[in-house]
Amino acid sequence: MQAGIVFGFDNDGPTIFGETLDFLEAAGVQNATFNILTPFPGTRLYQRLEAEGRILTHDWSKYNGRADVVFRPKQMSPEELLAGYEYADRRFYSWRSVCKRLSRSPVGLSWALPLNLAYGFASSMTSIASFSTPNAAASPRT
Numbered sequence: 001m002q003a004g005i006v007f008g009f010d011n012d013g014p015t016i017f018g019e020t021l022d023f024l025e026a027a028g029v030q031n032a033t034f035n036i037l038t039p040f041p042g043t044r045l046y047q048r049l050e051a052e053g054r055i056l057t058h059d060w061s062k063y064n065g066r067a068d069v070v071f072r073p074k075q076m077s078p079e080e081l082l083a084g085y086e087y088a089d090r091r092f093y094s095w096r097s098v099c100k101r102l103s104r105s106p107v108g109l110s111w112a113l114p115l116n117l118a119y120g121f122a123s124s125m126t127s128i129a130s131f132s133t134p135n136a137a138a139s140p141r142t
Contacts, residue, residue, distance in 0.1 A: 003029050007085050013075040017084035019029030021091050025100045034088050036081060037073075038065040 005020060010109050024032060039046040039055065040063060054072040062068035066085070069078035076084070091097055 001027070001029050001031075003032040004035070005032055005086070005088070006035045006037050008069070008071075008081050010074040012073065012081075014080055014084065017088045021088055021097070024092065025068050025097055028101050028103075030101065032092055034085055035065040036069055036085050036090070037065050037071075039071055 003024060005024075006015060007020075037045075039049045041060075046055070049071050055070065056072060057068075057070050059070075062070050069081045073080060075082050089103065
């Protein structure tokens, strides 16, 4: 089972990250991708957030869904959203979570384990790369 998760909707508060990971682990989800809600220009979401004064930047290079929060979430700060997203990615691909999830998975380890290792490696490389960027100091890490 593959899950695609987006964090940052108006109903999402700071507890959404742990609650989501608890569910994914209990359900034995083999693989997941996490993203930050990104209001792309031309969408109704962008128009609504712009009208509400919640768009933080028009620097289109930051509209990437993974490294930057470009709007003000309703129930948490942009920094909390970014830190929560990073936490979810790290926790999901931690050894503890991989073992917990795959022990509940109906899919064979020969398929699921290499996939988790690859995603975990890619996630760790993204985290390492973000520490070398000039704006990395402004982003809290958990």
